[in-house]
Amino acid sequence: MDDELSALPPDTELRKFTSRIRTTSLGVHVRQAYHSPASPQSSTTGRRGESPLRRLSSPSPIPHHLTHEIHAPTPQRHLLESNASQHWLRTPPHSPTSSRAASPVSAIHTHRLIRHMSFSSLHEETRPRPRVHDKEKEKEREREGETMGRRWIRWMNRRGLKRWVVPGAILTSTLVKACISLGSYSGKGTPPMFGDYEAQRHWMELTVHLPLRQWYTYDLEYWGLDYPPLTAYISWICGKIGSWIDPAWFALDTSRGIETEGSKVFMRTTVVVCDALVYVPALLMFARTWQGTRSKRTQSLVLLTLLFQPALLLVDFGHFQYNSVMLGLTLLALNFFATGHDLVGAACFVLSLGFKQMSLYYAPAIGSYLLAKCIYLGPSQGGILFLRLALVTLTTLLLLFLPFLPPFAPLPAILDPISRIFPFARGLFEDKVANFWCASNVIVKWKNWASHGVLIKLSAGLTALGFLPSVGGMLHAGYKLRLPEKLEKPEKSDVVGGPAHTHTPFLPLLPYALLSSSMAFFLFSFQVHEKTILLPLLPITLLLSGANVDSSVYKWGVLVNNTAVFSMWPLLKRDGLGVQYIATLLLWNRLIGYNPFRLPNKSFIQLLSTAVYTAALSLHVLEFIFAPPSRYPDIYPVLNVLISTPVFVLTWLWSIKCGIEVGGGLGSGGGVAGERRPPSVSEHSVTADGAATGSFRQMGGRAVSLGVAQSYKRRATFGGSSRASSVVGAGDAE
Known part of the structure; x- marks a missing residue:
């Protein structure tokens, strides 16, 4: 100085x-x-x-x-x-802005x-x-961005309770889950079949008392087991623990329809424990991995947004299911992909498939991502990664189905779980679900127009067309950003930090591909339930959790979440979960700072949101005041479908649009990633060591954050030059 x-x-x-x-x-x-x-x-x-x-x-x-x-x-x-x-x-x-404001x-x-x-x-x-009106606009923006969750996090930090923010959020969400569990559930007091609660309890009953070969064949007329083997294994563990506490809860045949207080507490507890063991750790890992460069407060807000997602709370802890296990395993796979542990991520996704077959909704996106990474790494390293992924996938599947294969069972026994897992004989859709088939069935009676086999082929074709853009975009990104030949064979000392062990530059495409693929399955696939909307909700809620409140991602994410809960209203009403329906919606929207009654601007998404909320509220009022006419007893569920389906279709189209835009922004320099013009200043030397110094700024360089500098230093370990670090970060403009 x-x-x-x-x-x-x-x-x-x-x-x-x-x-x-x-x-x-x-x-x-x-x-x-x-x-x-x-x-x-x-x-x-x-x-x-x-x-x-x-x-x-x-x-x-x-x-x-x-x-x-x-x-x-x-x-x-x-x-x-x-x-x-x-x-x-x-x-x-891509284009770091100057760290200095205009003089x-x-x-x-x-x-x-x-x-x-x-x-x-x-x-x-x-x-x-700032002028007076600028101050007013700034205060208005601060009020709009101020959320109940952010205020609570700030309050905890100011009182020296910073380390208790995450435990407090988890404990509070567990308390909310327990409160929801105090209400009714699927099939309560409705013999002879009851509902999903009795189905889950019955599977624990039969896995405990019957040999494994009879799990998928015993009394199929009464809630036959129709989920993959991992669900059966977990049911066996829960049934063993419950039988040790009270054998009457899971007595074979005689316990059907049991609804004692002790059995209900035990069943509800199993859902909470499974959620805490799988889904909550996956959320914590997501906040630390995908939002690693954000502040601790932002990471805590991301965790709050995901913990209190209303649709999952109502289905798992109200209606009664174990969807959080399936979603948690899928999210763990995404987290491991983000950290470069592709083999562990592939195993987690196979486990998700082994728990519920609905995880197939994500298979095109995840499969195309892994294949694109093999293309990105080149023939040498990519071929090795492909063989390892195939070996891990087949080994995990083999372990899941091993009890149904020789020498433990005759070879035809493998057909028993497969025929139950894919129930094509049930029909195109059940109940009134907000997808293409049910909505269009108001005009075109599909079952009268085409045979069962034709409908299966038509459904498969439309579903494939639905996820094809996301798959093609992912593969194109892997080819466009592929590494040059000189980086395909790194030295032995660089293998651990090489490109095969890091995330790819097209990883930001993965959430949009997951959304596009899962929404295409929900809209066009065969045999869809209203609860399967939870699968498209996972990727869009992940995107929403880290977005600004004035961004289109935030607005679309909130609209889809609220519409998804509304689309399940006929199911929740039948289960007696009306109070929980209103409470969870209000809590979550208040927590993330969303006000649906704010005056709309001229953006399409805001106008669409206003129209959808107005129609949904009007339908609720009509349903509360007027009983459905005897000639049209399903008029209200059908109107619900007609309101919700356009939102899901537009969301699917929006996800394709975003995927194209994000993919176009990756590697904008054109050509192969390794052929781009290298930076004028050595990134791994000057950027990492002098980013915060005045001398670097005097040299004409641009300031970058220390987090970015450290990431460049790590990326440069396998290439040995600034050119190598720019290749690993392909898609990040100079």
């Missing part, structure tokens, strides 16, 4: 300047303003390391035609930047103040004064 101040000329010399220079940086334009071609001392090479204050104090006159006034408009960010996806996985922005006063005025003020006083004196 003393050296900089000693370079200042006296005040009399400063008065010689008559022009004012406004600049945003000490870049080439400002240097040209002070550059004199006739003077060798003013060359660029001779003055790059010189203090900027010394250059400003040059006594030579400045011609008027060489002065510049540089404006720094804020560019509109690409979707890959604007939806906070650059924060995921420590991915740096509101002339350099001479600032120069004079430096002699008499400290840096804090100087900043307070020279910063631009």
